[in-house]
Amino acid sequence: MEDLAWGTDAELTDEQFYNRERDISLIKSLLETTSKGSPPTIMIVGIRGVGKTVLLKKIKKELENDYLTSYVDLSATSGYQKGELTEIGIMEHFYGSWMEACQNKEFFTVFKKVSKFFKTKKFELRDIVDAGGIPLPIPQSEDDYKKLSKFVLNLPQTVYEDHSKDIKGSIMIIDEFQALKDLGGRLDAFLWFLRSVIQNQKNVAYVFSGSINSRDSIIEKIAGNDGAFGGRMLNVEIYPFTKETVRNYLNEKLPSLKLEDSGFERFYKCTNGIPFYVNTFAKLLQKDIPLDDERVKCEFKRTLPLIAVHLINQWSRLTLHEQNILTTLIDKPLKRKEIGEKLSITSGSLSKPLHKLQNLGLTESKNGVYTISEPILKAWLKKEYEEKGVFPFRSI
Ligand SMILES: Nc1ncnc2c1ncn2[C@@H]1O[C@H](COP(=O)(O)OP(=O)(O)O)[C@@H](O)[C@H]1O
Ligand SMILES: [Mg+2]
Numbered sequence: 001m002e003d004l005a006w007g008t009d010a011e012l013t014d015e016q017f018y019n020r021e022r023d024i025s026l027i028k029s030l031l032e033t034t035s036k037g038s039p040p041t042i043m044i045v046g047i048r049g050v051g052k053t054v055l056l057k058k059i060k061k062e063l064e065n066d067y068l069t070s071y072v073d074l075s076a077t078s079g080y081q082k083g084e085l086t087e088i089g090i091m092e093h094f095y096g097s098w099m100e101a102c103q104n105k106e107f108f109t110v111f112k113k114v115s116k117f118f119k120t121k122k123f124e125l126r127d128i129v130d131a132g133g134i135p136l137p138i139p140q141s142e143d144d145y146k147k148l149s150k151f152v153l154n155l156p157q158t159v160y161e162d163h164s165k166d167i168k169g170s171i172m173i174i175d176e177f178q179a180l181k182d183l184g185g186r187l188d189a190f191l192w193f194l195r196s197v198i199q200n201q202k203n204v205a206y207v208f209s210g211s212i213n214s215r216d217s218i219i220e221k222i223a224g225n226d227g228a229f230g231g232r233m234l235n236v237e238i239y240p241f242t243k244e245t246v247r248n249y250l251n252e253k254l255p256s257l258k259l260e261d262s263g264f265e266r267f268y269k270c271t272n273g274i275p276f277y278v279n280t281f282a283k284l285l286q287k288d289i290p291l292d293d294e295r296v297k298c299e300f301k302r303t304l305p306l307i308a309v310h311l312i313n314q315w316s317r318l319t320l321h322e323q324n325i326l327t328t329l330i331d332k333p334l335k336r337k338e339i340g341e342k343l344s345i346t347s348g349s350l351s352k353p354l355h356k357l358q359n360l361g362l363t364e365s366k367n368g369v370y371t372i373s374e375p376i377l378k379a380w381l382k383k384e385y386e387e388k389g390v391f392p393f394r395s396i
Helices: 021-036 052-063 087-105 109-120 142-162 177-198 217-223 243-253 261-271 275-284 293-307 309-316 320-328 336-343 347-359 375-388
Strands: 041-045 068-073 125-131 134-139 170-175 204-210 233-237 363-366 369-372
Touching: 021 041, 021 052, 021 170, 021 204, 021 233, 041 052, 041 217, 052 068, 052 170, 052 204, 068 087, 068 142, 087 109, 087 134, 087 142, 087 177, 109 142, 134 142, 142 170, 142 177, 142 204, 177 204, 177 217, 217 233, 243 261, 243 275, 261 275, 261 293, 275 293, 293 309, 293 375, 309 375, 320 336, 320 347, 320 375, 336 347, 347 363, 369 375
Parallel strands: 041 204, 041 233, 068 170, 170 204
Antiparallel strands: 125 134, 363 369
């Protein structure tokens, strides 16, 4: 039976989920130390589409019985989508997810604690918002905000202490944490505050994850030696599937796909073993006919607009200036000065757009040389240019 997940699926069935046994057992064994009162802080990195989110959700499911678990996707924080990520928005999100976790476990004593907290602290209220179906008062002053944040961040520890007979600890998974970059100049303060609160928690493990490369500045800020979590953070990198894995995966899960040897080589080249692309491309390929190198190449071009749809969306939201910069990098990596020369502009005016492209994960730089970090986007731009003679600058 054909059972490949779509590239956009966030939760896979056990039949759909493939491989990663070693990553799962490593991460689980790290997390299990929480039960002994020495919880780890873990950073999971890997490129976009490699399978971090589905892996985290699987681990969460497997530990849910023994632990109070919560998963938050920071890019789904309400303010973030509007370009206004705030600390209070993040707290709302955390709060909502813990309350939901407690509801699922039927740990109702926490709800009494919550209302007591809000009564005795006598907040000056600015607003009351809906946090996952539960009303959350929004404090007026900075001081009240700090108190509220501490209270929210300590919830998983508090709940554990009330229910230490029922669970072995709490686990918080914070996905897409690169979204925190939107805090801009307030990022450092936020990270240090987070650290200061959670470092005293003896029974809560934290897992951070996001689509960032290891050279990204936010990694330094969190996990670097001088970062908020210093040497305390355990790094786990998730890699694309190897050739061998992809071959076995397709044979097992999609036998109707008849890739000849040369066709398979091309398939691997096109997808780089990134599960998102492996699944999407495999689902779009013709079934039950032999596919050789030429055929796969052809099909890749034909289906590129579908495979690259999330990147095309990102591309069409860029400014013309940002798009122009990307196109200079299609043929080869360039230094900032060289990009400036190609576009006849000063290299100073490149700072902001280059920074943004990097934040979006579309470019990366190493030793001052910039490259496009999404080969699929590059392939699509090339194809558009070849077919139409111009790059698709206007929205599509
Ligand atoms: N272990 C896996 N087995 C099968 N498919 C996977 C696996 N990991 C990822 N995928 C596929 O890749 C897609 C993207 O995975 P996701 O976890 O969202 O990536 P990331 O969070 O790293 O950007 C999933 O929707 C699924 O289709
Ligand atoms: Mg993800």
